[in-house]
Amino acid sequence: MDLEFARTFAAEWLDGWNSHDLERILTHYHEDVTFSSPVIAQMTGDASGTVHGKEALRAYWATGLERIPELRFELVDVRASVHALVIDYRNQIGGRVSEVLTFRDGLVISGFGAYGETLAN
Template structure:
């Protein structure tokens, strides 16, 4: 993965989130995606903090979008590795967030959300 791909992906990813179009967001992910975030416990009550598969991710993010009508992401920085990228962004509350995404065949197969202190 190169930085050019990572930057394009991050901009498209943020635009998908900012559109609030769940299927557009999910188009970036494999069917067998695994995603972990502390928000999973808060939103769907799963103590593992993890969802497995696109259907589970869809259910989690649908609830999240319902809870956050003013959701908006602003990309601040993007970094690339071999098969992984990191998107550093600010959410609608000004909170710093990092999304770490590992790819397979051009789609995200594993993701982690990590949150900084509340703004």
């Protein structure tokens, strides 16, 4: 992975989220994706904070988009690694978030969100 790919991906990812188009967002994710976040734990009551599979991710994000109609992300920075990238952004309440996304076959196979002082409402 190179920084150009990471920046292009992040721009498409951000546009997808800001459009609130769930299917557009999900085009970047593998069927076997695993995603973890403290917001998952907060919203679902599942202490593991993890969803497994694209369908579970779809259900979780559909609920999130419904509960947070003002959701909006602002890109702060993007970094690339060997098979992963980090998207650093601010959410709709000004909270700083980093998402670490690992790829397999060009799609996100695993990821996690890491939050600063505030979590999403």
